Amino acid sequence: LVDMPERELRQLAQMLIFEFSQQAVARGGQAIFTDLNIYWEIPRHFRDVDAIGPGGQYTGKKYGDYLKEAQRFAKALFEVYMEGDGAGRPFFFPKPLVHITDEFFNTPGHEEFLHLICEVAAEKGNTYFVFDRGSTAKISECCRLSFKLNEADLEEARRPWKMRYCALQNVSINLPRVAYLSEGDTTKLFDNLTGFVELAVRAHLEKRAFIERLLSLGEKGPLALLCMDRDGEPYLRIGRVTHLIGMVGLNEMVKIHTGRELHESREALKFGLKVIAHLKLLSEKMSQRYGMRFVLEQTPAESTAYRFARLDLRYHSPLAAHMVKGDVSKGEIYYTNSTHLNVSAPLNPIERVKLEGLFHPLIEAGAITHIWLGEHRPSAASLANFVEKVFRLTQNDQIAFSPEFTTCIDCARTVRGLVDRCPYCGSDEVEGITRITGYFSKVSQWNKGKLGELKDRFRNRGFFDGPELKAANL
Numbered sequence: 515l516v517d518m519p520e521r522e523l524r525q526l527a528q529m530l531i532f533e534f535s536q537q538a539v540a541r542g543g544q545a546i547f548t549d550l551n552i553y554w555e556i557p558r559h560f561r562d563v564d565a566i567g568p569g570g571q572y573t574g575k576k577y578g579d580y581l582k583e584a585q586r587f588a589k590a591l592f593e594v595y596m597e598g599d600g601a602g603r604p605f606f607f608p609k610p611l612v613h614i615t616d617e618f619f620n621t622p623g624h625e626e627f628l629h630l631i632c633e634v635a636a637e638k639g640n641t642y643f644v645f646d647r648g649s650t651a652k653i654s655e656c657c658r659l660s661f662k663l664n665e666a667d668l669e670e671a672r673r674p675w676k677m678r679y680c681a682l683q684n685v686s687i688n689l690p691r692v693a694y695l696s697e698g699d700t701t702k703l704f705d706n707l708t709g710f711v712e713l714a715v716r717a718h719l720e721k722r723a724f725i726e727r728l729l730s731l732g733e734k735g736p737l738a739l740l741c742m743d744r745d746g747e748p749y750l751r752i753g754r755v756t757h758l759i760g761m762v763g764l765n766e767m768v769k770i771h772t773g774r775e776l777h778e779s780r781e782a783l784k785f786g787l788k789v790i791a792h793l794k795l796l797s798e799k800m801s802q803r804y805g806m807r808f809v810l811e812q813t814p815a816e817s818t819a820y821r822f823a824r825l826d827l828r829y830h831s832p833l834a835a836h837m838v839k840g841d842v843s844k845g846e847i848y849y850t851n852s853t854h855l856n857v858s859a860p861l862n863p864i865e866r867v868k869l870e871g872l873f874h875p876l877i878e879a880g881a882i883t884h885i886w887l888g889e890h891r892p893s894a895a896s897l898a899n900f901v902e903k904v905f906r907l908t909q910n911d912q913i914a915f916s917p918e919f920t921t922c923i924d925c926a927r928t929v930r931g932l933v934d935r936c937p938y939c940g941s942d943e944v945e946g947i948t949r950i951t952g953y954f955s956k957v958s959q960w961n962k963g964k965l966g967e968l969k970d971r972f973r974n975r976g977f978f979d980g981p982e983l984k985a986a987n988l
């Protein structure tokens with residue numbers, strides 16, 4: 515990128531995004547889930563690392579010497595995101611994750627860059643804001659999955675090809691089920707939680723044994739790709755994988771047990787925190803017991819939030835019928851994702867980010883708060899203000915702003931908001947687009963549970979441009 519003319523740089527950024535957004539070799543023709551971890555500064559773990567250039571050759575410089583080029587390219591990427599695809603739709607992948615760090619605010623030009631990425635967040639919603647406070651370094655991917663880098667990982671950053679991470683499996687716990695089974699008895703509830711975690715761990719052990727058996731067949735086996743050894747160890751280092759323990763429906767669990775939802779009382783919120791702290795403690799205990807890494811993750815739960823609700827309706831009615839969210843008569847039912855607050859609660863975004871952020875330090879492998887914008891388009895300046903406040907004044911790990919779009923299949927134009935008819939040509943051949951969980955997708959592909967959630971989502975109309983944000987000091 516050194517001395518590359520603006521036009522070519524832009525072209526390269528466009529190619530990168532375009533090619534990742536088109537790779538449809540994964541299941542069902544869905545594009546591969548890809549992420550770009552972007553920093554405005556050169557992150558500390560790369561600064562003094564020998565840079566690799568074209569043809570895999572060392573350039574003789576360190577990555578820290580390429581700050582200017584990296585910043586130019588980061589800007590070019592966001593200019594491409596801003597335009598969207600040919601029909602003006604947001605690119606679904608690769609997701610741009612911008613790490614907001616102390617260094618970010620100490621690096622010249624950050625105001626302008628923050629404005630640009632907030633402009634993209636307001637216009638197309640692409641930007642994810644990942645908050646790395648203090649000396650935290652992490653790599654983020656998937657819906658919210660993140661890998662905190664420890665000493666050994668940071669040492670490996672000297673040889674960037676070593677930075678290969680893997681979460682072998684996520685096993686999710688149906689928290690409302692735990693509450694139904696405990697019938698209001700708190701001791702029983704925590705015992706049941708322990709039992710469920712033990713069951714999840716057993717599932718992990720079985721999967722791990724199975725995968726290890728396949729891996730033992732080496733390059734002649736079905737996992738040959740993962741066994742290839744080009745740098746003194748196999749591509750997949752099984753000793754270093756993590757095993758995720760996820761959770762769904764904390765909000766409903768707390769309601770079943772205490773009578774209130776998380777946002778309705780301090781006691782309910784505190785009880786929720788106690789449950790997640792208990793899960794964290796258990797995962798640490800299990801890690802010690804088995805010599806494996808078990809960590810908590812917010813399950814994205816595109817389908818699990820629906821499936822758990824349906825199963826409980828079958829096995830725990832009539833109580834479950836009052837507890838599941840959505841429209842029971844239409845079958846559009848769901849549980850609230852992970853540790854999120856009720857999506858329909860009319861909380862202002864600051865409250866939501868702050869309260870949901872209380873859970874994030876307990877969930878090492880990734881958490882996110884969604885701010886649903888609907889058809890509203892806030893100004894970049896107010897989002898930038900908001901992002902900085904979230905970094906400085908909350909414990910929240912990651913936020914994303916999600917607008918909604920409708921794209922017309924007949925005239926290929928895109929408008930803001932979810933509508934039934936194209937305002938340009940009047941066609942009803944339209945497709946809604948917004949985030950299902952951690953990523954954008956077409957609403958027509960969603961299951962009934964997520965459709966129910968979509969109807970319930972509280973859209974933050976007006977907040978960002980009103981006096982509330984200015985006044986807020988969290």
Ligand SMILES: [Zn+2]
Binds near residue numbers: 925937939940941
């Ligand atoms: Zn149209």
